[in-house]
Amino acid sequence: MASAALFFVFLALATMQSQTASSEKETHLKVYWHDVVSGPDPTSVPVAQAATTNTSKTAFGMVMVIDDPLSEGPGLNSSRLMGRAQGTYIAAGKDQLALLMNMNFVFTAGKYNGSSVAIMGRNAVFTKVREMAIIGGTGVFRWARGYAQARTHTLDLMTGDATVEYNIFIRH
Ligand SMILES: *[C@@H]1O[C@H](CO)[C@@H](O)[C@H](O)[C@H]1NC(C)=O
Ligand SMILES: *[C@@H]1O[C@H](CO)[C@@H](O)[C@H](O)[C@H]1NC(C)=O
Numbered sequence: 001m002a003s004a005a006l007f008f009v010f011l012a013l014a015t016m017q018s019q020t021a022s023s024e025k026e027t028h029l030k031v032y033w034h035d036v037v038s039g040p041d042p043t044s045v046p047v048a049q050a051a052t053t054n055t056s057k058t059a060f061g062m063v064m065v066i067d068d069p070l071s072e073g074p075g076l077n078s079s080r081l082m083g084r085a086q087g088t089y090i091a092a093g094k095d096q097l098a099l100l101m102n103m104n105f106v107f108t109a110g111k112y113n114g115s116s117v118a119i120m121g122r123n124a125v126f127t128k129v130r131e132m133a134i135i136g137g138t139g140v141f142r143w144a145r146g147y148a149q150a151r152t153h154t155l156d157l158m159t160g161d162a163t164v165e166y167n168i169f170i171r172h
């Protein structure tokens, strides 16, 4: 009797798992991330650094807080605002400029309005394609996992302002 009951428990669990797997979707999104460090209204601000950061060629130890606009196209002001990238990035490489990105993409328009994904990963900014992990999500992106690929669209070496194309691939 006990083994029959156990069998039905396993059967129920197996059914639940297959339902979860079959309802899983994969979504691909592309947004442009704008890191505005210059001007009177920056969206990316330094909040901490080490005593040695200024003399480090990779800004090792710098901590930035961001509330960067995410737009549909590459133009910051000409394109639809899809959301904000809120979080921090840290210069975590001593020999190569490599950021640790730790941010939520918070969608405020379109069909993902109200949902978010959490992105964490290494961003060696002078590498052509940087891959980061999607470690979770909310709203329609509950249970999310996946990856993001970042490609620099423009980088103004005078001001430090950057626009980066993010392609994100989410299973949720
Ligand atoms: C580093 O440089 C910034 C900007 O020039 C300056 O405000 C800050 O005092 C410097 N910090 C150190 C530890 O020298
Ligand atoms: C976008 O608009 C802001 C505020 O109106 C302005 O300061 C900024 O220079 C504009 N940026 C671009 C790339 O046109």
Ligand SMILES: *[C@@H]1O[C@H](CO)[C@@H](O)[C@H](O)[C@H]1NC(C)=O
Pocket: 108, 109, 110, 113, 114
């Ligand atoms: C996004 O959702 C909020 C809350 O439901 C709503 O107030 C807002 O108008 C929506 N924004 C867009 C651009 O649809």
